[in-house]
Amino acid sequence: MNRNLMSVARKALTKVHNPNSPATNNKLFVAGLSWSVDERSLKDAFCSFGDVTEVRILYDKDSGRSRGFGFVSFCKEDEAVSAKDAMDGKALLGRPLRISYALERARGGPVVVPNGGR
């Protein structure tokens, strides 16, 4: 009896993380960047840990300067994990970096409207 409850409770407590579903991703969320950093410098700093397939830094459309964070994609998760483990907490251009695994795009850009409706 208790074993059944225990199994349920155990699942409820295990939902925080799952070894079968690693929170790792080949995409890395890089923040804490200096406002003077660019994709070239970021890629140059991360391409040393693996093959960078995508580098994207977010910029402010009002000031035209970087928002201080960006995304870095690797060819393999192993490279992303190594890069994060190696660069997270370190500093680039004089500012400490904060690296995390990127979530899927929220698509907050302009709405696409084909033909403007019929």
Next chain:
DNA sequence: GTTGAGCGTT
């Protein structure tokens, strides 16, 4: 010439 947590199209 400025500021400093965050999760996407400048």
